[in-house]
């Protein structure tokens with residue numbers, strides 16, 4: 001069952017979403033060559049707690065940190081630690097915050113210093129795929145419209161969509177129904193309705209779509225070690241159309257796209 005949220009509940013989720021957006025902007029400001037991913041994790045956790053929220057990921061199925069920090073060929077779920085960022089890296093950062101009983105979830109892939117043209121294109125394609133998916137978050141559409149829009153945008157840009165990882169419904173729990181694949185057929189799947197809230201999260205690779213899980217049992221990398229990108233927003237379907245709950249002024253000011 002897809003749990004629908006009231007307008008008041010969506011406003012509460014938006015407050016969690018602002019904390020997520022600000023935490024991501026803060027991480028982005030500090031994600032520079034020489035900084036470790038563990039330092040970024042500490043920074044994010046302190047900010048989230050000082051905002052009255054809790055880092056949703058910490059302790060989730062034993063996950064040991066507050067954020068996921070996934071450099072270069074790591075697709076998602078990189079555990080922050082001693083990895084020191086270097087000029088030319090790309091770093092996907094995923095943040096979840098629980099505030100007032102609701103979760104918001106968002107990810108952004110940062111360029112560390114100057115990155116190559118191919119990496120720039122990958123990041124841009126992933127952002128565009130996310131927004132193509134968000135655009136389909138409208139009452140009367142079907143789940144497959146979101147999936148198809150993401151897949152089309154990604155493949156037209158010459159990149160591949162990871163098949164084994166999906167977006168998801170989000171609310172009082174981080175993972176609610178439905179699962180939202182980043183590939184699929186338009187018009188298929190459940191009809192979308194106002195009050196549904198989804199974490200839309202394309203994970204796209206410069207090379208092949210296959211991924212492998214590391215020995216730490218969390219980090220997931222591209223099988224061919226090509227670069228990967230991940231962008232995610234928590235989005236509510238409202239009578240006025242899609243409402244992004246994890247965008248904020250701060251994020252725009254920090255030079256990050258909504």
Ligand code: MF3
Nearest residue numbers: 056057060063068077094105
């Ligand atoms: N955004 C990710 C997801 O939706 C974050 C989960 S990380 C975990 O699955 F550690 F909490 F599992």
Ligand code: CO
Nearest residue numbers: 105199201232
């Ligand atoms: Co998510």
